[in-house]
Amino acid sequence: MAKTFAITAEPIDPDTLKRRLEADHAGACVTFEGWVRSLNEGEAVDALEYETHSAIAAREGEAVIAEARERFALVAAEGVHRVGKLAIGDCAVWVGVSAAHRGAAFDACRYIIDEIKHRLPIWKKEHYEKGATAWINCATQATSEPSPLE
Amino acid sequence: MAKTFAITAEPIDPDTLKRRLEADHAGACVTFEGWVRSLNEGEAVDALEYETHSAIAAREGEAVIAEARERFALVAAEGVHRVGKLAIGDCAVWVGVSAAHRGAAFDACRYIIDEIKHRLPIWKKEHYEKGATAWINCATQATSEPSPLE
């Protein structure tokens, strides 16, 4: 089976990735991109650093994609997470799915990114304009967007 | 205010459109593309023809985008619907939104495409391999994916 999830230190190319979702019987394509924001919890962020255990993260990502294909009527599903040092505006994570109908495409794309965010061994260190750094995780975040998993 | 929704007879270029959603404070980007499928309700489709009333469709599309911006915490939202004769695999409709957080981005993208599909004066005529044609609308479709609006 072709790989459906990758960890990469290179910039993500959404347009090329999206072409892998194409198929004559696909009528809907939903993609998600996570971009590095300039502000988190009110702090001005300069850059982000993502650290991972590549092999375990990639395997867990593949498992998430496989689960989505079991649960939803999909044509294709792919994901990529970038690691290393990223700048504001960089794409940190990309998920794309295609399906015959858009309901399955939306639900699956959301399922995949939610699971990826909560299950993959990927850690985020924020570098602030004032020079400090901080490791960010669910527990340190405000609960403005509670996860369905918690 | 810049236009946020367009009707076009030209091919849709998702990559260029998506760049209009970028902003330093955007952390999530969700896009939807509707592709012409080779099969609808079991019939092999050769091509599709979309007809519209451009001015009213564009105005209603702008209204949908404005509603989404009222309801969800968005950074940007855009949409385009193509009309004329389309081939299998062509992108017929594109919707993209960016937001600080992904929950709003997913919900808004879904809201916009659902409303566009149900409210814009756009009609679809399928050309079948066996030579026949048919105008397609909600009432002629199987209810495999019921709309929340019906």
Place this chain on the structure above:
Amino acid sequence: MIDVTAHYFAVFRERAGCESEAVSTSSQTAAEFFDEIAGRYGFADRRDRCKVAINGALAAWDSALASGDEVLFFPPVAGG
């Protein structure tokens, strides 16, 4: 009697055999006028699944018609 122009789209255009036509009618509202035209050409769709625009903007079915109005009849949209 008032003189209006009726415009037909998609399946309505095919049924009517033209994109638009001048019509003299005693209908007072968009709804009455739709029913008259639908009866003439055998439009199959229920009116509440269709839409009407008057002079370039979507309008309510109980809108009053006036001479010179451009009345656009929209069959059910593609949806899906």
Place this chain on the structure above:
Amino acid sequence: MIDVTAHYFAVFRERAGCESEAVSTSSQTAAEFFDEIAGRYGFADRRDRCKVAINGALAAWDSALASGDEVLFFPPVAGG
């Protein structure tokens, strides 16, 4: 006593001051070993928010340890 290698990631690596180290331990499970290491370096995160991998694969906290195991401690993930 068994001899294992402990690997630390992200904030755990910074607290421990190293990426990995050889440890002789009387801990019998991954959970006991985590608590031992967490106490030594002052890891602040509750164990049920952390994960452990043994010899390259995610494992349950009650997994038994054996000499030669590579034990990877993962702090809470970025989430969000």
